[in-house]
Amino acid sequence: MRQLLYISTAAPGAVVDTAGLLAISVRNNRRDGVTGLLWTDDRRFLQVLEGEGAAVQRVFDRIKADLSHRGIVVLHDRAIAVREFGAWEMARRGPADSADAFDIRMRHHLAAASPTVRGTFEGLIAARRAA
Numbered sequence: 001m002r003q004l005l006y007i008s009t010a011a012p013g014a015v016v017d018t019a020g021l022l023a024i025s026v027r028n029n030r031r032d033g034v035t036g037l038l039w040t041d042d043r044r045f046l047q048v049l050e051g052e053g054a055a056v057q058r059v060f061d062r063i064k065a066d067l068s069h070r071g072i073v074v075l076h077d078r079a080i081a082v083r084e085f086g087a088w089e090m091a092r093r094g095p096a097d098s099a100d101a102f103d104i105r106m107r108h109h110l111a112a113a114s115p116t117v118r119g120t121f122e123g124l125i126a127a128r129r130a131a
């Protein structure tokens, strides 16, 4: 089992259709046995993908070719014994979400994540909140 974590930034001027992205990803990732989590505030993306090695590579190759974001940096790419995310989910802090409600959702998503993965998500969220 492979787990890949990357960060990226929306392309300048790109308006990312997060609802459309969620629908496509849920459909494809379910089909391909890929689980994980995508966090976005519509400007930055932090995504963990996990599954069979070749399946993770195929989805990541499509993601890398997507012109709606750029500056893709892989933070880690490692073998894991068991999945840390049971499903593929997306967490977006929309304008109507309170920080508390969002924190509770993220805690739920990250409940089984390793300290490294959880720390990376929490660090980025704190940095974006402080920006």
Ligand SMILES: Cc1cc2nc3c(=O)[nH]c(=O)nc-3n(C[C@H](O)[C@H](O)[C@H](O)COP(=O)(O)O)c2cc1C
Binding pocket: 008, 021, 024, 025, 026, 028, 029, 038, 045, 047, 059, 062, 063, 064, 065, 066, 068, 069
């Ligand atoms: C930040 C970001 C994350 C994405 N995550 C996924 C994903 O987890 N799974 C997926 O299939 N596509 C994802 N996409 C969309 C892909 O880039 C691509 O548009 C899509 O896989 C094409 O699917 P289709 O061939 O079924 O139309 C993501 C795109 C972006 C910008």
